[in-house]
Amino acid sequence: MEIIVVANQKGGVGKTTTAINLAATLAYLSQETLLLDMDPQGNATSGLGFDKNSIRDTIYPVLIGEKGIESAIRQSSMHWLDIICANRDLTGAEVDLISVEEREFALKRALDGVESMYKYVIVDCPPSLGLLTLNGLAAAHKILVPMQCEYYALEGLSDLFNTIRRVKESLNPNLEVDGALMTMFDGRNSLAKQVRGELEKFFGEKLYQTVIPRSVRLAEAPSFGKPILVYDPSSKGGKGYLALGIEFLKRRRPDWQAPEAWQRLTKEMAFDLS
Numbered sequence: 001m002e003i004i005v006v007a008n009q010k011g012g013v014g015k016t017t018t019a020i021n022l023a024a025t026l027a028y029l030s031q032e033t034l035l036l037d038m039d040p041q042g043n044a045t046s047g048l049g050f051d052k053n054s055i056r057d058t059i060y061p062v063l064i065g066e067k068g069i070e071s072a073i074r075q076s077s078m079h080w081l082d083i084i085c086a087n088r089d090l091t092g093a094e095v096d097l098i099s100v101e102e103r104e105f106a107l108k109r110a111l112d113g114v115e116s117m118y119k120y121v122i123v124d125c126p127p128s129l130g131l132l133t134l135n136g137l138a139a140a141h142k143i144l145v146p147m148q149c150e151y152y153a154l155e156g157l158s159d160l161f162n163t164i165r166r167v168k169e170s171l172n173p174n175l176e177v178d179g180a181l182m183t184m185f186d187g188r189n190s191l192a193k194q195v196r197g198e199l200e201k202f203f204g205e206k207l208y209q210t211v212i213p214r215s216v217r218l219a220e221a222p223s224f225g226k227p228i229l230v231y232d233p234s235s236k237g238g239k240g241y242l243a244l245g246i247e248f249l250k251r252r253r254p255d256w257q258a259p260e261a262w263q264r265l266t267k268e269m270a271f272d273l274s
Contacts (some may be wrong), residue, residue, distance in 0.1 A: 002252075003111065003121045004178060005140040010156045011127040013148040014183035014212065017222070018244075019124035020047045021237075022144075024227030025245030026120050027081035034073070034118045037086035038107070038136055039126040045085040048076050049225025052087040060089045062110050063135070064096045069110045078230065082118075094131045103131065104171055108139035129163050137164065138171040142178035147199060149185045149192045149211075154202060179206040179251075181244065184214045209270040210247045212240040243269035 006019040016039065023035040037044040038059060042052035057074075061067040062084070072084045097103040111121065123140065125133040137143065143164065145157075168175050180203045185192055199207050212218075218237030221228045228238045249256050 001115045003140045005123045005136040005143045007125040014146045016043045018146045021241040023122040032118045034121045035083045036123045040090040042087040044124040047222040063106045104138045107135040137167045144178045145180045181208045183212040185211045210244045
């Protein structure tokens with residue numbers, strides 16, 4: 001089981017959209033996947049069609065040790081995709097965990113109980129570097145950083161990478177950066193090439209070639225409680241996240257073969273610098 005945290009303390013960069021749709025795409029590609037909502041806003045929860053205001057079996061009682069993780073797992077409408085939900089109650093976790101021994105490892109301890117159930121766990125963290133995100137990083141194998149294609153794309157990255165360095169030194173020496181993903185790309189904006197160039201300098205080969213375009217259908221999907229591959233798979237956003245899932249799997253298993261049409265899609269959704 002590989003745990004991937006989707007995190008960026010800068011809000012509005014497509015973090016939750018990426019967590020939802022990467023998880024859904026992996027499930028679509030027949031990978032047993034768990035989406036774990038660690039954000040008190042609960043947007044990943046509602047984005048998969050669950051009522052975050054009424055749901056009770058969430059990650060919160062699991063983190064504070066009141067319930068086992070199995071009690072919080074819910075099956076989504078997609079085959080191969082489960083979710084652990086979150087809502088506003090999770091804001092109390094940072095206070096409740098203060099007195100807990102090794103509080104940074106609460107999520108890791110919980111996830112040990114489902115290690116044999118999933119190939120991938122995608123964790124949506126809040127847009128901050130607090131205890132909830134720290135729990136995600138302490139439990140994770142890798143971190144995926146969504147980056148909006150704008151002038152201030154690199155703003156705050158030093159804080160994030162300082163946190164990653166500290167986590168590696170003190171809590172999780174195996175934590176690695178999976179990569180960065182450009183989101184909300186608008187091909188009509190010449191600034192995008194400059195931003196891409198800066199991101200390549202910073203991330204090198206860890207920058208995903210797939211680019212997620214700005215898409216009205218992608219923005220609409222969460223209000224219907226559906227990932228884009230269910231809401232409108234033929235849209236630009238649907239194609240973008242399918243291409244991301246394929247590139248994600250190819251990075252891990254170079255011998256994995258996607259259908260030829262899907263391989264062409266990954267090339268279509270890569271940003272051409274020429």
